[in-house]
Amino acid sequence: MIDILRQVVFAFFLLAGLFIQITAVLGVNRFRFSMNRLHPAGMSDTLGLMLMALAAAVYAGFEPVTLKILLIVALFWITSPVCSHLLGRLIRETDEKHFETEAKEWKP
């Protein structure tokens, strides 16, 4: 019984993670504006990765591997939002079409 329950939880997390990742891939490829693209890109690195890693953790059970998987999730949850923030900041500073920027003056 507990095995079936575990497999159900595992399948749920895996399918949810797959759904998020596919959405992210579609969004990154289909959106036109860079800020819009940033949103699915950050989503896949945080939510999608967490769901997939949780699926792997449930599949592994209580093992040392589980701790490592959770550590990976923690590392990505620290770093990925920072990356998204920096990218957004760079877009804000250089996209002269949509924002008021100083980029024009600095063109070589």
Next chain:
Amino acid sequence: MKKQKPDFFSAFHAWLEYGGSSLDREMTESLENKPETGTVESKNKPKSKKKTPPQNNPRRAYADAWWYRLLALAVAAAMIWLLAEAVARMPQFGNADTLADSELTEFYVEHTKEETGAMNIVTGIILDYRGFDTLGESHVLFIAVCTVLLMLSIYGEKDEETRLKRNEMERHFEPGDDVILQSAARLLTPLIFVYGIYIILNGHLSPGGGFSGGAVLGAGLILYQNAFGYEKIERFFTYKTFKWVSVCSLLFYSLAKGYHFFTGANHMDSHISTGVPGNILSGGLLLPLNFVVGCVVACTMYALFTMFRKGEF
């Protein structure tokens, strides 16, 4: 005019049609310009550099044909099938029967531990049996950095004014005092450094070694530099540090490996004991060699980053 496609596709088609051969591009442009070059005025300047936008290009029509899309789908499906097949045929992890039936593999598996003192067979192979190959790889890294320094260094600019202007221009879009990045870097940089050093020092015991550990160290340096700027990192890592660490590491590698090869080829005792396999201080030359390779790789990563970014340390 057709409806414009999303960015990715139009960029891809532009690359397909314009990125190919320059001859192709010129032919397309001459075809495009033919009806316009009827007047005398435009004949005087036949070399108009204006590129035709992708959606006006008649050669693009094939991209919208049904067979083209079907072909693209078929190619993608074939690639997916190939990769999935390759993954499905991989040997099971940890299966003892999957070793290739090769004399060399058997020799390595049987003798690496006692001959080199390495628990990690890969390190034993790349730093001992094929140490000459790894020596060349380290030097290739150094040569690559030298070339990049020659080409991209800001000191290559002739006059002071251009140099200053370029420096200012490339510093303008740096993150600067970004509190979010600095908080993350304050938390992560020590962990990254410790992890890199662990990978390097445990290279002969566990998966890892000089190259991977050095890459992690270089990434830590790059993160620190990005978050806190050049003033902070110049307290412990400057051009002088890079120069001395790289050159000394490569010199040590060459001398140590030369000594090892010389004594080995002449059947002399090299007086370097392999110790007890599994101890941290074991494996003879493997530990110092891993260390110097890690130093070279970390310096190279950081130098490449700074050169491509700004042209100055």
